[in-house]
Amino acid sequence: MWSINYYGNWIMHNIEITDLKRLTQLVKDNHGYDFTNYAMSSFRRRVNRILDLYNFSSVNGLIEKINTRPAFVEEVVNEITVNVTEMFRDPSFWREVRDHIIPNILLNHQSVNVWHAGCSSGEEVFSMAILLREMGIEGKVKLIATDLDNSILDKAKKATIPVKNMELNEKNYIRFQGSETLSKYYKEENGVAVLDPTLIENVSFRKHDLVRGGIFNKFDLVLCRNVMIYFNQNLQNEVLKKLHESLFKYGYLIIGSKESLIWCEIANKFIVVNNEEKIYKKIRD
Amino acid sequence: MKKRSIRRSGIKYCKVVGDLGMSKYKLDNTYRAIVLGGSAGSFQGITKILSSIPDSFELPIIMCLHRLKHVRNGFVEALSIKSTKPVTEPYDKEKLKKGKVYLAPSNYHLCVELGNSFSLSTEEMVNNSRPSIDITLETAAYSYKKRLIGILLSGANKDGALGMKAIKDNGGLTIVQDPNECMIKTMPESALQATTIDHVLKVTEIIEFLIELDKNYK
Numbered sequence: 001m002w003s004i005n006y007y008g009n010w011i012m013h014n015i016e017i018t019d020l021k022r023l024t025q026l027v028k029d030n031h032g033y034d035f036t037n038y039a040m041s042s043f044r045r046r047v048n049r050i051l052d053l054y055n056f057s058s059v060n061g062l063i064e065k066i067n068t069r070p071a072f073v074e075e076v077v078n079e080i081t082v083n084v085t086e087m088f089r090d091p092s093f094w095r096e097v098r099d100h101i102i103p104n105i106l107l108n109h110q111s112v113n114v115w116h117a118g119c120s121s122g123e124e125v126f127s128m129a130i131l132l133r134e135m136g137i138e139g140k141v142k143l144i145a146t147d148l149d150n151s152i153l154d155k156a157k158k159a160t161i162p163v164k165n166m167e168l169n170e171k172n173y174i175r176f177q178g179s180e181t182l183s184k185y186y187k188e189e190n191g192v193a194v195l196d197p198t199l200i201e202n203v204s205f206r207k208h209d210l211v212r213g214g215i216f217n218k219f220d221l222v223l224c225r226n227v228m229i230y231f232n233q234n235l236q237n238e239v240l241k242k243l244h245e246s247l248f249k250y251g252y253l254i255i256g257s258k259e260s261l262i263w264c265e266i267a268n269k270f271i272v273v274n275n276e277e278k279i280y281k282k283i284r285d
Numbered sequence: 286m287k288k289r290s291i292r293r294s295g296i297k298y299c300k301v302v303g304d305l306g307m308s309k310y311k312l313d314n315t316y317r318a319i320v321l322g323g324s325a326g327s328f329q330g331i332t333k334i335l336s337s338i339p340d341s342f343e344l345p346i347i348m349c350l351h352r353l354k355h356v357r358n359g360f361v362e363a364l365s366i367k368s369t370k371p372v373t374e375p376y377d378k379e380k381l382k383k384g385k386v387y388l389a390p391s392n393y394h395l396c397v398e399l400g401n402s403f404s405l406s407t408e409e410m411v412n413n414s415r416p417s418i419d420i421t422l423e424t425a426a427y428s429y430k431k432r433l434i435g436i437l438l439s440g441a442n443k444d445g446a447l448g449m450k451a452i453k454d455n456g457g458l459t460i461v462q463d464p465n466e467c468m469i470k471t472m473p474e475s476a477l478q479a480t481t482i483d484h485v486l487k488v489t490e491i492i493e494f495l496i497e498l499d500k501n502y503k
Binding site for chain 1: 355357374375376377378379390392393394396397398399402404405406407408409420423424427428447451
């Protein structure tokens with residue numbers, strides 16, 4: 001939808017940094033969301049997208065709309081956050097989780113606590129659920145999936161995916177070398193792929209804001225892939241402290257394939273388990 | 286066609302004055318980065334450029350090339366083989382450094398952040414592409430304003446045209462590969478339609494341009 005719109009009428013609005021600061025301050029002071037430390041380049045583009053989609057001529061127009069209709073903020077949050085995701089993105093990573101990471105945790109533990117931080121529409125959660133079913137250890141693993149966007153959480157809970165996305169998901173699944181065919185796990189209804197509901201019946205989907213929220217549990221494995229790329233370095237450091245604190249000692253942290261802990265203050269509390277797949281292990285409290 | 290012959294004879298003339306120490310493209314050392322976009326039919330031109338620039342080339346070169354989404358490895362190595370300088374795929378929040386050559390990683394958009402670093406994004410495809418050349422060019426233009434040079438090579442869609450427009454609108458310098466030389470000319474032609482292009486050059490002339498540019502930084 002966006003790419004067609006974009007392709008046809010790409011308008012780059014003249015958005016100044018001061019405009020963005022006024023917007024983020026307003027949303028932070030009055031609406032409980034904090035975008036002040038988002039990465040400026042992508043945040044500006046997301047705001048530009050909102051101006052385009054809702055036909056605002058400037059950031060001022062957007063600010064006025066939020067002031068007159070506070071509930072509109074939820075839509076803004078939904079558009080600011082990037083919700084493009086795939087099942088089994090980076091198949092070699094998922095093979096690594098199946099073949100090494102989870103078996104390693106199970107060597108020392110009877111059960112595994114997993115947190116999908118910033119789960120978006122749930123594709124990674126579904127991938128994990130399928131992986132666990134194929135390993136035959138669903139009952140031993142507790143999945144918690146969080147996002148700050150209520151509407152995307154509702155979508156995740158429904159576990160439906162537009163059929164047009166399934167071609168890519170199927171390809172990823174084949175590269176992941178799953179033991180079935182992906183089509184075994186869903187059926188098509190009216191242009192959407194409806195996932196087998198039993199896959200996610202024990203998943204706990206919750207609203208949680210990585211930026212403002214606190215520590216709510218301890219985990220053996222935290223997946224936070226391609227979430228912090230939308231934050232600036234300072235915010236990444238803050239969020240990483242929380243992820244670190246949310247891990248048991250010797251628990252695993254997994255970030256996106258082109259993210260790195262190198263520049264982060266907390267790097268010395270982790271060791272690299274797999275650099276290619278960006279799998280880290282907490283070694284210090 | 287007339288335009289071309291004037292431009293080409295101009296280059297020949299300039300070659301002579303170049304020897305007298307004058308510059309052909311009237312360049313200075315105010316630029317801070319080069320962004321380079323390409324798609325179908327651009328690989329040869331890019332390897333030619335990367336193998337011809339001096340290894341002491343000063344400005345960072347940020348490349349956004351259309352590539353297979355699911356193939357993470359191999360491309361950067363293929364480009365590095367012939368390059369005088371190593372090519373790297375930046376990590377999110379990596380600082381831009383002088384003299385480096387960067388390549389947008391597969392399945393991510395590469396944005397240039399204010400404060401001289403990169404940000405990656407997995408947002409929607411743009412012009413059916415991720416990485417999208419428009420995104421890299423536009424964010425670089427926003428960060429560097431007139432201190433940016435954009436170069437667009439052969440390609441089969443119009444990705445990059447609006448990015449080149451953003452560079453021009455911010456006062457930067459725009460170059461496209463001569464469509465007559467391109468294997469597929471849609472990309473440079475779209476840029477020519479979208480905005481003012483300062484130079485339409487063959488790959489050998491782009492190399493000449495870059496070498497002349499670099500002399501201003503020594």
